[in-house]
Amino acid sequence: MSKSKASGLSRYEMLFIVPNNYTEDEAKSIAEKVEGIVTENGANIVFREFWGKKKLAYVIKQNHYGYYSLCEFDIERNALTKIDRTLRLSNEVLRHQIISIPVVSDEERLAIKEKQTQASKNDKKEEKPNNKEKISKVVTKKEKKDEKKDDGKADLKDLDKKLEGIISAKDLI
Amino acid sequence: MSNKKPKECFYCVNQLDVDYKDVRTLRRFINFYMKILPGNRTGVCAWHQRKLTQAIKRSRVMSLLAPTHK
Secondary structure, three states: OOOOOOOOEEEEEEEEEEEOOOOHHHHHHHHHHHHHHHHHOOOEEEEEEEEEEEEEEEEEOOEEEEEEEEEEEEEEHHHHHHHHHHHHHOOOOOEEEEEEOOOOOHHHHHHHHHHHHHHHHHHHHHHHHHHHHHHHHHHHHHHHHHHHHHHHHHHHHHHHHHHHHHHHOOOOO | OOOOOOOOOHHHHOOOOOOOOOHHHHHHHEOOOOOEOOHHHHOOOHHHHHHHHHHHHHHHHOOOOOOOOO
């Protein structure tokens, strides 16, 4: 809650789950309905995102799956309790959570998502070179073995030549 | 006798904010039993560790993360 703001509005983010007994289209309409409830209480919706059907980490009221939906809005703090109460009473929303967040523009929001994906990618990259090193080590070992084999062959050839020389020489006896 | 490597804070290095919706990165700071790892195990700085524990608890409420291992 930023006290510096004169208007008293601050940015909030709400994530809510619609139970699985609705179809996806119905869930979308319910999400719009919920957003309608939010706007009725004097909120200005800034961002909305429908995540779609996801598996819940644990069962909520015998639901294994749920439709997640996210929306960000500017609202006065006092109006939040009304939204909270109405959503708690409704059967169309399994669970919801309202959290205060810093004000973020659309570009920044995209940048954050990119950063998150990049961070996870970077970690994978760090792991890969180790594997390559191991592979290269194995390769060098194999090469060494080949070299050894070559040496053996060369030795045999030399021996053959020597033997031939010895045999061909008539001064043996 | 500690074999611990000096770790850097994941969020400081990647210049990321802790987000309770980003389950993929939160996973790395959680035990097999879905317990929150302590700061000395995660290597995250104290300021971010506080945000991290809050975020994990929030994602548990929204069933993004399981509270326990089955």
